[in-house]
Amino acid sequence: MSKLFKKARRDLGFRYGRRLRQLEHWLVARVAMMIISLLRLLPADKALNFADRVARRVGPLVGRHRVATGNLRLAYPEKSDAEIEAIASDMWGNMARLAAEYIFLDVLFDYDPKATKPGRVEVGGADHFHQIAGEAKPHILFTGHLGNFELLPVAAATFGMKITALFRPPNNPYVAAWVARQRRINGPDTMIAKHNAARPMVAQLKAGKMLCMLVDQKLREGIAVPFFGREALTTPAPAALALKMGAHIIMAANRRVGGPRFHVTVQPELEFNTSGDEAEDVARLTAAIQARIEEMVRANPGQWLWIHNRWTTPRDIALLQARAETK
Numbered sequence: 001m002s003k004l005f006k007k008a009r010r011d012l013g014f015r016y017g018r019r020l021r022q023l024e025h026w027l028v029a030r031v032a033m034m035i036i037s038l039l040r041l042l043p044a045d046k047a048l049n050f051a052d053r054v055a056r057r058v059g060p061l062v063g064r065h066r067v068a069t070g071n072l073r074l075a076y077p078e079k080s081d082a083e084i085e086a087i088a089s090d091m092w093g094n095m096a097r098l099a100a101e102y103i104f105l106d107v108l109f110d111y112d113p114k115a116t117k118p119g120r121v122e123v124g125g126a127d128h129f130h131q132i133a134g135e136a137k138p139h140i141l142f143t144g145h146l147g148n149f150e151l152l153p154v155a156a157a158t159f160g161m162k163i164t165a166l167f168r169p170p171n172n173p174y175v176a177a178w179v180a181r182q183r184r185i186n187g188p189d190t191m192i193a194k195h196n197a198a199r200p201m202v203a204q205l206k207a208g209k210m211l212c213m214l215v216d217q218k219l220r221e222g223i224a225v226p227f228f229g230r231e232a233l234t235t236p237a238p239a240a241l242a243l244k245m246g247a248h249i250i251m252a253a254n255r256r257v258g259g260p261r262f263h264v265t266v267q268p269e270l271e272f273n274t275s276g277d278e279a280e281d282v283a284r285l286t287a288a289i290q291a292r293i294e295e296m297v298r299a300n301p302g303q304w305l306w307i308h309n310r311w312t313t314p315r316d317i318a319l320l321q322a323r324a325e326t327k
Contacts, residue, residue: 025171025172025173025174026174028172028174036103039051039100039103040103040104044104044107044108044260045259045260047100047103047104048097048100048101048104048259048260049259051096051097051099051100052093052096052097053093054096055092055093055095055096056089056092056093056096058092059088059089059091059092059095060085060088060089060092064307065088065092065307067306067307067308067309068088068091068306068307069084069085069088069306071306071307071308071309071310071311072084072087072088072301072306074228074230074311075228075301076301086302087301087302087306088306089302090301090302090303091302091303091304091305091306091307093302094147094256094302094303095305097148097256097260098147098148098150101148101150101260102150102179102182103182104260105150105154105182108120108121108148108151108260108262109121109151109154109155109158111123111155111158111264112158113126113158113159120260120261120262121151121155121261121262121263121264122257122261122262122263122264123155123263123264123265123266124263124264124265124266125252125265125266125267125268126159126266128250128266128267128268128269129155129156129159129161129266130159132159132161132210132248132250133159133160133161135208135248136208137208137247137248138204138205138206138208138209138210138245138246138247138248139161139209139210139211139247139248139249139250140205140210140211140212140213140238140241140242140247140248140249140250141153141156141163141210141211141212141213141250141251141252142213142215142238142249142250142251142252142289142292142293143212143213143214143215143216143251143252143253143254143293143296144214144215144216144253144293144296144297144304145214145216145217145304145305146253146254146255146296146297146300146303146304147253147254147255147256147262147300147303148254148256148262149214149254151254151262151264152212152252152254152264153165153212155264156210156212161209161210162207162209162210163209163210163211163212164200164201164204164209164210164211164212165211165212166197166201166211166212166213166214167214201241202241202245205241205245205247206245211247213238215234215235215238215289215290215293216290216293216297216304216310217235217308217310218232218233218234218308218309218310218311219233219234219235220233220316220319221233221235222234222235222236223236223282223283223286224312225283225286225287225290226287226290226291227290227293227294227310227311228294228297228311230311230312231311231312232290232310232311232312233312233316234286234290235286236282236283236286238286238289239281239282239283239285239286239289240282242285243274243278243281243282243285248269249269249270249272249285249289250266250267250269250270251267251270251289251292251293251296252264252265252266252267253265253296253299255299255300255303256300256303267292270288270289270292272284272285272288
């Protein structure tokens, strides 16, 4: 009887816990939509400047600020505390602008390859995009969380590329639905969620199309490669996919160049020679991709997300050792 009672209590807790989480998601989404509606009443420039100012004041008060400044001291041991705080402040401003820019994606992206006057968005290396658009080959566009990274697949689609963006939806399903709609404004029609991505990605590349992937985050089950002179656990899946499918690798980044103005930089194809050793090739290519990401971050450190534990921790080391012992 007691077992049945405990089981019933667990089932009730699970059921009501799920409903409470759903209610919490709904309430958070309602507040978010209200803020979005208010910001939408303002001109884009004023709304984004307001979000930037608020974030620079509030950001240093939250716990993640200590994570960001700690990561910055690891990456830039030569910088003073004042310089570290300045980069962290820029990061908070950039994050707030990025969040608010989802509201104005329909007016912010005004790039026209045929325009004679520059707009809010400029593209460097447009000849690479033109070349890729004319090739019936599989391509993977790798980038990081820099500036407004959402503009990269939009820019690629503008050049006529059949691009699919890989993304991780927000945990809140109501917010996730809104973000998905915003992402499709002027951008790719097809999006692939990371939790169900393998088969759609392979199909996209087999069709000679392009994938856009963010590859600068930590994966505990990944492999250790250098990043800012320290080992960082990184997913080898993008490199393995590129090698398996014979995909051409393109690196690109977006940076802010003052207020709501952006510069998309497209680099030449990343050259890579295989050795025949699959595991070694995947590790070397993963390291080569992260080296390019590091270059992008160093060029604009205040526009990258420093709030994650990107580098190897003692817990990660223990995990790597346990994994090695089981091999």
